[in-house]
Amino acid sequence: MIPNTYRSQAQIWPLVLSENETVPCGNEKVTASRFFTFAFSVDTPATFPYDGGVLHGNLWVSSPAGGIQVRLESNLNATGEGREMATNLNARMIKIVLPNMIGYERIAMASVASFARLHGFAADRIEDLKTVVSEAAINAMQHGNRGRPDAEVNIAFTYREEAIQVAVMDEGDGFKDTLSKPDIDRIMNNLDPPIGFGVYLIRELVDEVEFDIETDRGHGLRMVIRK
């Protein structure tokens, strides 16, 4: 029988888990799926409550070299009757904390592109995702965090029901979507400033968007892109 709660007093895991690599997790073993392709180290122990066939886990990883933190919150699908507790990491959510510095949005773009590829998104939708994640992150850095170097941008990708949900949170006061579509004729004639393209692209490229959500991690936006 599998206990209702399965806990790993996990040791610090190996620096890099390659695909299908099996690593110890308490007294059991866990097989890393393709999600562990980053050269990050797991720097805190992991605990996996077991709940009716699915192990829910939280893995914290961080880059030893930079200010980037990546947290994978994984559902660990137990195989068979779970006697071996050999499981595949089946990541459904990735969280990234970016420094408030223009350019680092590319980290989020690369991550969401990898995440979408793993979940079978077509190339054109991945490009859409990259663009909207980039624009949302830039808005968070420039407008939400007002360029403050000590601020952070929290980004979470979740895969559910053939769609990726992206939440981009900053430390600002929130954003009301009151910008109208940029009018290129007026911009070309110097009647309007050349602004508003980022929000416009987000609205056009995603299937759902909310521009003013609030969580314990701050204010931000939530958007959904379907396959």
Added chain:
Amino acid sequence: MQHNNEIKLEKQGEVTIFDIRGDLTSFSETSLNEAYQKTSDQDARRILLKIEADAYINSGGIALLIQLMAQIKRNNQFVVITGISEHFKKIFNMVGITKFAKIYDTMEAALEELVAESA
């Protein structure tokens, strides 16, 4: 963090080619303005913007491109674009850039059309 962007100017007949290497973001402002200033000093009338297919272009870069095209229009010059990916063709169409600069799949087609349109 590095923001690589370089623009090489080339002449091909009466066409001035902006060979844009790297990304188009708000950090491209200086290189784009300098390139356009040189072009204007040479009294160029026909401009081809060659953008790399894997370039990262964000809203800051789009805004700069539109400002550049506004200058080009005011100075009665002609401009076309080539090289960009299908994704950014779609984006350029969405934001209206293609109302002022057609996009061509190849350099040859762009040059041919540029010469024909401005003749």
